[in-house]
Ligand SMILES: Nc1ncnc2c1ncn2[C@@H]1O[C@H](COP(=O)(O)OP(=O)(O)O)[C@@H](O)[C@H]1O
C-alpha cells in the first residue's frame with residue numbers, strides 16, 4: 001500500500017483552469033473523497049492521477065514513485081501506473097464476458113492461467129458476482145455492472161483505487177446500500193482510495209477525509225465532522241448540509257468571541273472570525289442548530305413564522321425578524337404564529353462574505 | 359492483498375505506440391503528397407520531370423492559355439459540371455422526398471433500384487446510355503420508328519450534362535433520403551397542428567431540414583461532373599467536344615507522340631486547385647449546418663405523407679425515371695451482350711449469340727483484366743481497410759500531437775480527381791527513387807486506389823468509432839494496456855461491423871475504378887475498366903457489353919454476399 005501525494009497540481013485547458021494548485025497527501029489505506037459541485041474539477045484531478053489526462057504543472061507521486069513532475073520524460077503512462085479506476089459509466093468492455101473483462105488486466109501482466117482463474121474468482125467473490133462470470137455486460141443490471149467494474153479495478157490488486165462517481169447511476173435506495181458495502185470492502189482490503197462525488201451525504205457517510213472543491217480550487221480538507229461543524233468558508237458551509245446566512249457588521253471582536261450587529265438592529269455574540277474590508281461579515285448557522293426558547297436573553301430573537309413545510313422527519317419553517325429571513329427546523333409541529341428562538345453562539349461561524357461572492 | 363509487479367517493469371520495449379503514430383503519419387503524407395508533388399513540379403518545369411536540365415518556368419500556363427480552343431475546354435467543363443449538378447439535384451431530391459416521405463406505391467423496390475447505379479462505374483453507365491440513347495441506340499431507333507423522331511442528341515455538351523446529371527441523381531437521392539427519413543416527424547406534426555396542410559408542412563419543415571444534404575451533394579456532384587471522364591469521352595469524343603478531363607486523358611495517353619508534359623501539368627494543377635476550392639467550399643457551406651443531419655436522430659418511423667389522388671401520377675413519374683434512366687440502361691447492357699446487333703427492328707431471338715462472351719473469355723488479356731480487377735478489389739480493399747483503420751485510430755483515438763493534421767492529410771484525396779491521382783502516380787513511380795519496381799503492376803493500382811478512397815473508408819469507420827465511448831479506451835489503458843494493445847484488443851473488435859462496411863465500400867470502389875488506372879496500367883496489369891476504355895475507343899461494343907455485364911454480375915454477387923454474410927451496411 002502506498003501514500004498518494006499531490007503537490008501544486010494545476011491543470012489548464014487553454015484559458016480554463018480546471019484544477020488550480022491542488023495539494024493533498026492521502027495516507028496509505030485512507031478513504032479520501034473529492035467533493036464539489038459538477039464542473040469543479042474533481043474528475044480532472046482524478047484522471048490526472050490515473051495519467052489519463054495531462055496535468056500542466058505540479059507533481060503526483062505514489063509511495064516513492066513519481067508519476068508526474070511536469071517533465072514529459074518522467075511522466076508515467078497510465079498503463080504503467082498500476083492503479084485501479086472505476087468510471088461513472090463503468091466502461092465494461094461490451095464484447096467481453098464478466099470473466100474476460102477481469103482476465104484482460106491479468107493477461108497483460110502475464111499471469112498464468114491457474115492463478116488468473118483463482119484471482120478472478122476471488123475478485124468476483126468479493127463483489128458477490130461469482131454466479132455471473134459468463135454473462136456479458138449488457139445482460140447485467142446497473143448495480144451488477146457497477147460491482148463488476150469494481151472487481152475489474154481490484155483484480156490486479158492495485159495499491160491505489162480511484163472511483164469517479166461510481167454510484168451516481170444507481171437509484172437512491174441502492175446507492176445508500178452500495179456505499180456502505182463499498183466502504184466495508186475498502187476497509188477489508190485496506191486499499192488507498194480516492195472517491196469522487198458531488199453528493200455530500202455520500203461523502204460524509206463513507207470518507208475518512210473529504211476535500212471540498214469549488215471552481216478548480218480546494219476549499220477545505222478535513223474529516224466529515226470538521227467539514228460539517230467547522231466549515232472553512234461560506235462556500236463549504238453552504239455546500240455541506242445547508243446554512244442560514246445573516247448579513248451583519250462587526251461591533252467588537254475579541255479572542256474567543258465577537259459581537260455582531262444584524263440587519264434588524266439586534267446584536268448577537270458569535271465566535272470570532274475574519275471580516276470584510278468595510279467591517280461587514282456574514283454569520284452562518286444551520287437551521288437544525290437554532291433552538292426554541294422560552295425566555296429572552298443574549299442571542300435570542302422574536303420571529304414570525306411565514307411558511308411551514310413538512311419534510312417527514314422534521315418540520316421546516318421560514319421565519320422572519322424585520323428584514324432578516326431564515327429557516328429553522330423542529331422535530332414537532334409549531335402552532336404559534338410568533339416564536340422566540342436562540343442562536344447558539346458555539347454553532348455560529350463568521351465569514352467575510354457570502355457563498356458565491358468570491 | 360499484496361501489490362504485484364508493475365506491468366511497466368516487464369519490459370515492453372520502447373514506446374511502440376509513438377512509433378506507430380509517426381509511421382502512419384509519414385506513410386500517409388508520402389502517399390498523399392507523393393503523386394501531387396511531381397504534378398506541381400511538372401507544371402512549373404520547361405522540360406519533362408526526369409530531365410535534369412529542366413528549369414523552373416511559368417511558361418506552361420502561358421502556353422496552355424494560348425492553346426487554341428482552351429477557353430472552350432474550360433467553359434465546357436464548367437457548363438458540363440453545373441448542368442450535371444442541377445439535373446442530379448432536382449431529380450435526386452424529388453425522388454428522395456417521394457420515396458422517403460410519401461405513400462408512393464412501390465416505394466420500397468423503387469428505392470432499391472435507385473441505388474443500383476452507385477455500385478457501378480460511370481463508364482458502364484455511359485456505355486449503357488450510348489447503347490440505348492446513342493445515335494443508333496435501341497431507344498433512339500425505337501422512337502424514330504414508332505414515334506417519328508428522337509428529340510435527343512447526346513453528342514452535345516447539354517446532352518452530356520443531362521446524361522451525367524441523370525446518372526448522378528442516385529447520389530443526391532441517397533444523401534437526401536438519409537436526411538429526409540431522419541428528419542423528426544414531430545416537427546412536421548407540430549407544423550400541422552398549427553394549421554399547415556400536409557404539403558405545406560412538408561415544404562416548410564422537412565425540405566429545410568434536408569438543405570444541408572442538398573448543399574453537400576450539390577458540390578459533390580459538381581466535382582464529379584468536372585472530373586468525369588467516361589461521358590465526355592464517349593459522347594464528346596466523336597463530335598470533338600473536350601473537357602479538361604478528356605484533354606488531360608488524350609494529352610497524357612498521347613504524350614509519347616507529342617511531348618506535352620508542361621501543358622498537362624499546368625492543366626492538372628488548375629483542375630486540382632478548382633476541385634480543392636470546391637471541397638473547401640463544401641466544408642465552409644456545411645459549417646453551422648449542424649454538420650450532418652443524417653447521423654443524429656432517433657430511429658423513429660417517419661410519418662408518411664398521403665399523396666391522395668396524386669399517388670398514381672406520382673408513381674408513373676418515379677417509375678418512368680427509374681425505367682428510362684436506370685432499368686433500361688442496365689437492361690441495354692445486358693441485352694447488347696447477348697446479341698450480335700441490338701435494334702428494335704429485328705426480333706431479339708433472331709440475333710441472340712454467345713459470341714461476345716466467347717470473345718471475352720477466349721482472350722487472355724480480357725480474362726486477365728477480370729482476374730486483376732477481382733484481385734485489386736479483394737486484396738486492395740483489405741489493405742485499404744487496415745490502413746484506413748490505423749489512420750482513423752491515430753487521428754481520433756490517440757494522444758498523437760499531430761492527429762488533426764493527419765486527418766486533414768488523409769482526407770485531402772477528396773480534392774484529388776481520379777485522373778490527377780493517376781497522372782501523379784504515373785509521374786511518382788518514375789520520379790521517386792526505388793518506386794520503379796512497382797511500375798506497371800497491380801500493386802501501383804492498389805496503392806493509387808487506396809489513396810483515392812481513404813476518405814470513403816474513413817467515412818465508414820469514423821462515425822462508428824465516435825459511437826465507442828472513450829472510457830472503454832481509458833479503462834483498458836489504466837488496466838495496463840498500452841495504446842496499441844487497447845486498440846487491437848478492445849476497440850477493433852467493437853468496430854468489426856464498421857470494418858466490414860468499410861471493406862465492402864472499398865471493394866466496390868476499387869472494382870469499378872477506371873480513371874485512376876488509365877495512366878497506370880501496362881500489359882499484364884489491365885483491369886476491366888481500362889480494357890473497356892480501350893475497347894470503347896475501338897468501337898468494339900460487343901465485348902464491352904460482355905465485360906460490363908460480367909462486372910455488374912460480380913458486383914451484384916459481392917453486394918449480396920457482403921450484406922447477407924458480413925452484414926455490411928452499403929448505402930442504407
Ligand atoms: N478535455 C477538456 N477540455 C477542456 N475543458 C475541460 C476538459 N476536461 C474538463 N474540462 C473543464 O474542466 C472543468 C472541470 O471538469 P471536471 O473535472 O469534469 O468536473 P467534475 O468536478 O464535474 O468532475 C470543467 O469546467 C470542464 O469544462
Ligand SMILES: [Mg+2]
Nearest residue numbers: 039042043044
Ligand atoms: Mg466528473
